[in-house]
Amino acid sequence: MNYIFFLLVSISILVGCINGTMQSVVNSMLTACDTAVKISFSLIGIMTFWLGIMRIAEKSGFVQFIAKLIKPITKLIFSDIKNNDKANGDIAMSISANALGLTNAATPIGLKVMQELQEENPKKDTATDTMCMFLGMNTAGFQIIPATVIAVLVGVGAKNPSEIIIPTLIVTTLSFITAIIVALIFKRFWREK
């Protein structure tokens, strides 16, 4: 992450010099700070709401029920947390929310999963294997219906916007599986520097 941050900023400044785009580089830096804060503020409401709903789901045994349902799968993928029903259930809820395209629900639930995983983490500033696996699956963005893309296609007047659903599903499923396999391989062979 250190290198990526350095590269992004320094390349931008360098290219800005050569290209004569320095003015817009500087402007975008200033607006980006603003955007970042706005994003996190816009999360507060929905975050609060879902943390509340999830607490009810937890106390009523709903989360534990979901956890039990998918236990055969999570046992394979998340072998480190097999005895934590709460984390397992929340992971299942988070992935389902993503799959259904419920972005508003997926982020708060996902952040809750991270907090639960952090409780078991001995090194608080370093990611655990489970976190890497969970986020790997998350970044692969498994989604059954790509609602936003279809909305754009409808907006520009495509003849048959739903024809992209099946091909998209194939791609997203395969890259989702790739993420899982890659994370499993890294888990075994990753050596700390």
Next chain:
Amino acid sequence: MIAKMSIFILPTIIFVILLTGVIKKVPVYEEFVDGAKDGFKVSISIIPYLVAIIVGISMFKASGAIDIIAVFLGEILTKLGIPVDILPIMITRSLSGSATLGLFSDIATKLGPDSFITKMAAIMVGSSETTFYVLSVYFGSIGIKKFRYALLTGIIADITGIALAVWVAHLFFPASIL
């Protein structure tokens, strides 16, 4: 039809959770308020991580560095069956969700909503998440600074996704290639 159905998913989930709570005699209001307390803290804690990643990516976009990469990669991509117009999407889709969507609308408008490139772009955009954003928000919320192999996993999955999208687009929509 699908759009209509998806409106019901969210309320149904909320209803089922509340109903289970009431059946199991959980004091739903008290537990809701208690659980919701952390919402503010969690949201605010991601600000430093978001500022870092969004500033980096916005500056990169504004500098025009992406166009320079596009010129260099253009020839190789054409040989692989990847239209050059799609390159900006390939680069930004792991970096910024709103930029990717903007580029996608742009392609769909300029090249026609039913063109091959639009379809390929649609598959690419619809099958992915913005890796950098997800990692900085999720890790940021719990103060993780060392990501270990999470970023590499995300990037490998993204590249696989791009390659698959190109392949599947050729497979499904061969007729629309001009």
